Amino acid sequence: MSFIKNPPLLLLLALSIFFISGCVNVPPVTSGIGSEQIYPGQKYSKHLQVDNKKLAGRLHISEIKSRKQNDLLQVNLSLTSTYKKSLQLQYQFQWFDQDGFVIEAGKSPWQPLELHGMQTTTVESLAPTPQVATFSLYVREVPEKFFKY
Amino acid sequence: MNKFLVTASVSLALIALSSCTNKSVVRYGDATEVETTNINFGSTDLQKVASQMTDSLLLSPVVGTLTVNTRPILFVESIKNKTSEHIDTESITDSISTKLLRSGKFRFVDMGRVAAVREQLEFQQNSGMVDASKAMAFGQQVGAQYMLYGNLASIVKSNKDKSDVYYKFTLRLMDLKSGLIEWADETEIRKSKEKEFVSW
Numbered sequence: 001m002s003f004i005k006n007p008p009l010l011l012l013l014a015l016s017i018f019f020i021s022g023c024v025n026v027p028p029v030t031s032g033i034g035s036e037q038i039y040p041g042q043k044y045s046k047h048l049q050v051d052n053k054k055l056a057g058r059l060h061i062s063e064i065k066s067r068k069q070n071d072l073l074q075v076n077l078s079l080t081s082t083y084k085k086s087l088q089l090q091y092q093f094q095w096f097d098q099d100g101f102v103i104e105a106g107k108s109p110w111q112p113l114e115l116h117g118m119q120t121t122t123v124e125s126l127a128p129t130p131q132v133a134t135f136s137l138y139v140r141e142v143p144e145k146f147f148k149y
Numbered sequence: 150m151n152k153f154l155v156t157a158s159v160s161l162a163l164i165a166l167s168s169c170t171n172k173s174v175v176r177y178g179d180a181t182e183v184e185t186t187n188i189n190f191g192s193t194d195l196q197k198v199a200s201q202m203t204d205s206l207l208l209s210p211v212v213g214t215l216t217v218n219t220r221p222i223l224f225v226e227s228i229k230n231k232t233s234e235h236i237d238t239e240s241i242t243d244s245i246s247t248k249l250l251r252s253g254k255f256r257f258v259d260m261g262r263v264a265a266v267r268e269q270l271e272f273q274q275n276s277g278m279v280d281a282s283k284a285m286a287f288g289q290q291v292g293a294q295y296m297l298y299g300n301l302a303s304i305v306k307s308n309k310d311k312s313d314v315y316y317k318f319t320l321r322l323m324d325l326k327s328g329l330i331e332w333a334d335e336t337e338i339r340k341s342k343e344k345e346f347v348s349w
Contacts, residue, residue: 006154009151069208070213090183109196110179110182112193128251142183
């Protein structure tokens, strides 16, 4: 094994191994925090779900309020950051009728939201039709890094 | 021996490097997901503008009183594109009018299809092919009571490291009888792009 004693050659080998192991396409983390289906007026705190512990350490749902306005269910969601840097988030509401069937499946858009360090903000959403009886919501980060070396 | 090893390692490194090149992969994505491909007006902006404007209109107390026992008839005048980009503003008004219709609060007349409707009615009335007792007559359509119209404006700024775009979308509801503006709202979007260091 003469090349072990040869430093430039060893470096070259190490470099090639580094490149082989390095370049991978990493699927972004798309889990977040959210809630199960909530009836208007129901206590929301028992229905929260955490799928992403890292995000849950930086962000928490501080309040969910709902009421009927012009026959339509209006929901206010308060989000509080416990992280010193800005968070690039997206949130989505889903709407269900009284039998638990989803209304307008796949049409509720993810809305972008920038939350500054330690900021609390309230976002609102309105049910698309008067038939909505329950809702659920989900918050996750906007994925940025796709490649890792 | 040493020469062979040098050649081998160099070619290995080259292979490893070349394997890092882009490979195109086709995937179906989530059409409602936040999209950050570039700074231009995109699907997320369209969805955000449409849902915020619809929510605001449907929540306003004025609309609450307008829609108590009736479904007012609206027509959408075009949204004027005052930005520096080419944006299909009809797509925004389509989204807004679809959402408003689906809420069950409003009805719409479509001014973009007047020529087609006239052609069809003329065919029914004058071609001699349609049973006269069942043909749709002229002059029985219902006129719009309110007009929905708006503007989309943008301010674009950039320097060598950063570019920033600000969109402002304004929508108004005018009572066609009195000419009064019954409701108005605007929504803003800020997008920026910065050069970032790539971390290894």
